[in-house]
Amino acid sequence: MIKPMNEMSLSFLSCSANEGFARATVSAFVAQLDPTVGEISDIKTAVSEAVTNCIIHAYRDVIGMIYISVKIFENGKVVIRIRDKGCGIEDIEKAKEPLYSTGGEERAGLGFMVMESFMDQMKVTSKVGKGTVVVLQKELERKQAKSANG
Amino acid sequence: MDNGTVRLILQDDVLTAVLSGEIDHHTAQGMREEIDFTVNQSKPKKLILSFEHVGFMDSAGIGLIIGRYKLMESLGGELVVSHLSPKMEQIVSLSGVGKLAKIEKGETNYDQANE
Ligand SMILES: Nc1ncnc2c1ncn2[C@@H]1O[C@H](COP(=O)(O)OP(=O)(O)OP(=O)(O)O)[C@@H](O)[C@H]1O
Ligand SMILES: [Mg+2]
Numbered sequence: 001m002i003k004p005m006n007e008m009s010l011s012f013l014s015c016s017a018n019e020g021f022a023r024a025t026v027s028a029f030v031a032q033l034d035p036t037v038g039e040i041s042d043i044k045t046a047v048s049e050a051v052t053n054c055i056i057h058a059y060r061d062v063i064g065m066i067y068i069s070v071k072i073f074e075n076g077k078v079v080i081r082i083r084d085k086g087c088g089i090e091d092i093e094k095a096k097e098p099l100y101s102t103g104g105e106e107r108a109g110l111g112f113m114v115m116e117s118f119m120d121q122m123k124v125t126s127k128v129g130k131g132t133v134v135v136l137q138k139e140l141e142r143k144q145a146k147s148a149n150g
Numbered sequence: 151m152d153n154g155t156v157r158l159i160l161q162d163d164v165l166t167a168v169l170s171g172e173i174d175h176h177t178a179q180g181m182r183e184e185i186d187f188t189v190n191q192s193k194p195k196k197l198i199l200s201f202e203h204v205g206f207m208d209s210a211g212i213g214l215i216i217g218r219y220k221l222m223e224s225l226g227g228e229l230v231v232s233h234l235s236p237k238m239e240q241i242v243s244l245s246g247v248g249k250l251a252k253i254e255k256g257e258t259n260y261d262q263a264n265e
Contacts, residue, residue, distance in 0.1 A: 017176055106210075108216060117240075
């Protein structure tokens with residue numbers, strides 16, 4: 001196992017005002033890897049989707065804690081873990097289907113699809129009544145000519 | 151934090167909603183209420199959602215577009231979406247919303263209007 005060059009964790013209440021806070025904070029941390037504008041935008045979007053899901057689905061009628069941890073690696077890999085202790089997902093495969101939503105009128109049912117297409121990898125694990133963990137991974141394009149001992 | 155705001159310009163039968171800031175589930179709520187209030191009051195033939203000044207959008211933006219499409223359809227009007235950035239277009243194309251609303255790349259001339 002390669003060790004991360006840096007890591008951080010963050011926890012906050014599931015208030016919708018924290019959607020902007022969470023994606024801005026994660027992207028500020030990932031900025032250490034010198035990502036492109038496009039890569040930062042992809043990460044912001046995916047984090048926003050995962051955090052919003054915790055707020056509107058996991059903690060539908062309650063306020064709970066959302067936990068994020070981010071690891072960045074020398075080779076440009078970013079691993080972001082978003083966890084809630086909310087209601088959980090009964091059928092993950094179904095939840096991941098495009099346009100599937102239990103969220104009512106203004107939900108497009110696109111969140112998981114966006115996370116999957118904007119990141120290189122997405123893993124979802126969940127237990128009904130216990131909560132959900134979403135792990136997102138992306139390999140950033142490393143700019144060459146940045147020798148470590150140079 | 152860069153909250154989402156909306157500026158509404160009514161000219162003849164066309165209502166232009168100039169969105170700005172960041173669109174997520176949190177900010178979309180207020181934008182939706184403002185747009186719907188004016189649409190229901192003025193019953194325009196056409197609603198233009200301009201994304202020119204939007205710096206960030208997630209799937210809540212798609213929800214906003216689909217919801218306004220349904221509203222305009224119920225009033226017998228049309229919805230136009232303009233000035234999507236390449237990243238926003240990527241989300242829009244995942245959603246298939248292009249089949250509902252007319253997507254315009256070109257200019258809207260709201261800036262000359264009412265200012
Ligand atoms: N953290 C979570 N806890 C519980 N249920 C979840 C969670 N995340 C997603 N879900 C379930 O999976 C479904 C699909 O999620 P997805 O993000 O793809 O769409 P959505 O949130 O319903 O709509 P959109 O993201 O387009 O606004 C949700 O409607 C919800 O039922
Ligand atoms: Mg979602």
